[in-house]
Amino acid sequence: MSENLDKSNINESSDSEQGLEGAVEHSDEALQKNIKSDSPSPQRVQRPHSSPLRFVTVEELLETTKGVTNMALAHEIVVNGDFRIKPVELPKDSLEKRVKEIVHKAFWDCLSVQLSENPPTYDHAIKLVGEIKETLLSFLLPGHTRLRNQITEVLDLDLIKQEAENGALDISRLAEFIIGMMGTLCAPARDEEVKNLKDIKEIVPLFRAMFAVLDLMKVDMANFAVTSIRPHLMQQSVEYERKKFQELLEKQPDSLDFVTQWLEEASADLMIQRYKHTLPASGEAASSKDALVPSAVSIQNYAYLKLLKWDHLRRPFPETVLMDQARFQELQGQLELLTVLGAVLLVTFSMSGPGVSSRADFVERLKTIVKVLLTDMHLPTFLLDEALTTIGEKVCLELSGCLALCGSPAFSIDKETVLKGQIQAVGGPDDPVRRITESRILTFLETYLGSGHQKPLPTVPGGLGPVQKELEELAVKFVRLVNYNKMVFCPYYDAVLSKLLLRS
Numbered sequence: 001m002s003e004n005l006d007k008s009n010i011n012e013s014s015d016s017e018q019g020l021e022g023a024v025e026h027s028d029e030a031l032q033k034n035i036k037s038d039s040p041s042p043q044r045v046q047r048p049h050s051s052p053l054r055f056v057t058v059e060e061l062l063e064t065t066k067g068v069t070n071m072a073l074a075h076e077i078v079v080n081g082d083f084r085i086k087p088v089e090l091p092k093d094s095l096e097k098r099v100k101e102i103v104h105k106a107f108w109d110c111l112s113v114q115l116s117e118n119p120p121t122y123d124h125a126i127k128l129v130g131e132i133k134e135t136l137l138s139f140l141l142p143g144h145t146r147l148r149n150q151i152t153e154v155l156d157l158d159l160i161k162q163e164a165e166n167g168a169l170d171i172s173r174l175a176e177f178i179i180g181m182m183g184t185l186c187a188p189a190r191d192e193e194v195k196n197l198k199d200i201k202e203i204v205p206l207f208r209a210m211f212a213v214l215d216l217m218k219v220d221m222a223n224f225a226v227t228s229i230r231p232h233l234m235q236q237s238v239e240y241e242r243k244k245f246q247e248l249l250e251k252q253p254d255s256l257d258f259v260t261q262w263l264e265e266a267s268a269d270l271m272i273q274r275y276k277h278t279l280p281a282s283g284e285a286a287s288s289k290d291a292l293v294p295s296a297v298s299i300q301n302y303a304y305l306k307l308l309k310w311d312h313l314r315r316p317f318p319e320t321v322l323m324d325q326a327r328f329q330e331l332q333g334q335l336e337l338l339t340v341l342g343a344v345l346l347v348t349f350s351m352s353g354p355g356v357s358s359r360a361d362f363v364e365r366l367k368t369i370v371k372v373l374l375t376d377m378h379l380p381t382f383l384l385d386e387a388l389t390t391i392g393e394k395v396c397l398e399l400s401g402c403l404a405l406c407g408s409p410a411f412s413i414d415k416e417t418v419l420k421g422q423i424q425a426v427g428g429p430d431d432p433v434r435r436i437t438e439s440r441i442l443t444f445l446e447t448y449l450g451s452g453h454q455k456p457l458p459t460v461p462g463g464l465g466p467v468q469k470e471l472e473e474l475a476v477k478f479v480r481l482v483n484y485n486k487m488v489f490c491p492y493y494d495a496v497l498s499k500l501l502l503r504s
Contacts, residue, residue: 075323077226078237079484085222087215112204115171122164125171128207130157132178135214139185139221151181175206182213187220241488245320255319260496262318266303267500270294296497301449304482305442308332320489324481331481333378334474335441338467340377340384340426343437344370345466347422348395351415355406362402363466369394384427392420440464441471448475449482 077083090097107124114121133155140148154177163169183194193213200206249255271294294302307321307328317325345367349357357363373391376382396416403410411419425431440461447458457475460468486493 074233074237074240077230078233079324079327079481083226085219085226087219108204108208111207115203119167122160122169122171125203125207126157126160126164128211129155129160129174129178132210132214133157135218136178136181136185139217147181147184171203175203175210178210182210182217186213186217187224190217190220238484238487242491245489245492256492256496257319258316259318259320259492262306263299263303263493263496264500266306267294267299267497269306270299270302293501296494296501298450299497299500300486300493301446301482304449304478304485305446308335308442308445308478320492321485324485327481330378331474331478334477335438337371337374337377338470338474339434339438339441340374341367341370341470342441342464342467343426343431343434344388344391344395344423346437346463347426347433348399348419349466351419351422352399352403353408355408356399356402357466359402359406362398366395366398367466369398385424388424388427389420392423395423396420437463441474444471445475445478449479 090100111124111128114124133151136151136155137148140151155174160169160174179194179197182197183191186194190213193216197206197209197213200209245255274294307318308331310317310328310332312325312329317328321328345363348366349363370391373387373394377384377387396411396419399419400410422433426434428434440463444458444461444464451458457472460471464471
């Protein structure tokens with residue numbers, strides 16, 4: 001390409017708040033669709049009212065909704081490194097899609113008729129050139145003076161109209177210039193699509209194809225802008241989200257009720273655990289009450305761990321993490337899959353012995369097979385018992401081949417039956433191996449969360465070596481999400497916990 005975009009020279013807004021507001025406004029509709037499709041709507045029951053109910057006006061509600069949406073978009077951009085704006089795709093056979101197709105067909109048919117007249121009429125074509133000109137100019141950065149001058153000079157609409165009136169307009173020459181400029185400004189991923197435009201000889205199909213590629217380039221530019229502003233957003237998003245949440249809290253004073261319940265339960269659970277651990281062997285009560293009272297940090301960490309075992313269908317989600325409910329559900333699904341995967345491998349290698357478990361290539365192969373068979377575990381239609389039956393058969397078959405290669409004696413029929421039974425038992429939530437595996441995973445997550453994200457990952461618990469990679473990936477995602485949320489909402493957590501700990 002003759003001149004590539006210098007993507008490191010985006011000018012950041014001097015007014016950070018204004019820049020942030022502008023950034024979040026542009027993808028408002030896209031995020032709303034994402035929230036509607038991804039976020040569950042649990043039934044909220046038994047809400048304790050910490051303050052009297054207050055009625056709000058429609059205007060206040062609309063203003064609040066807009067603020068929450070903007071906050072959600074900023075949060076999504078910062079937290080989700082894979083956040084991308086996607087082209088809008090209308091539902092197949094929908095009325096909107098049919099109407100759009102009819103209108104577009106009518107427009108292109110009209111253009112075709114105008115260009116086939118003798119002499120040709122270029123009214124529609126010139127309007128399209130004007131739209132293309134504005135689109136190309138929108139792709140330029142402030143420093144692209146030469147490109148801006150070229151586009152302005154070649155796509156001078158007044159001059160083009162004069163040429164059309166005098167029968168001197170060369171529409172093919174304009175199309176060639178436009179395609180060349182698109183090749184200069186497009187992302188590398190669009191090079192092939194732009195190149196294919198040169199093979200289209202008829203003007204109407206060429207214009208249609210150019211607009212299709214330009215639409216994709218607009219999406220590319222929007223995602224480029226998102227990537228560019230992410231570091232800028234990261235610096236301010238904590239204050240921004242806190243400010244927006246405070247505005248919501250002022251309009252809805254009971255917006256911390258579920259947070260309060262959540263933290264109170266976490267504190268109570270921790271105190272029970274500490275009581276059991278400090279209970280002397282004689283059964284007498286612990287001597288120091290202070291030893292039972294957990295710190296504010298440990299309560300918060302344990303509260304976030306509870307979100308990985310949350311009953312989303314029956315329990316309301318804490319208000320401060322509501323935007324991340326879908327993300328916590330995804331982590332919960334990963335935890336469940338990792339628990340079953342770890343338990344299956346644990347019972348398998350416990351029975352097969354060190355000769356098999358020491359073969360890294362076989363361990364990885366067997367893990368991959370089991371993961372594939374558990375891929376759809378998060379779906380409500382997934383039948384775990386049937387999957388574990390298949391896994392038991394496959395594991396025994398793979399073990400048989402590995403034992404033969406190692407020169408070890410093959411499993412007897414009885415031993416295979418026992419192994420299959422143990423694998424099948426993992427499907428039950430109360431299975432001892434499954435419970436131990438889950439407990440060790442949660443302990444690992446809690447340890448990493450408490451150690452601070454700057455420190456190296458803690459040692460992987462015994463028996464979880466085969467799933468170390470998956471466990472560490474889950475830990476990094478979980479801790480990053482938790483630490484960011486704690487940074488945003490720490491004043492609210494501190495206020496709730498200070499009252500709670502004073503009563504303890």
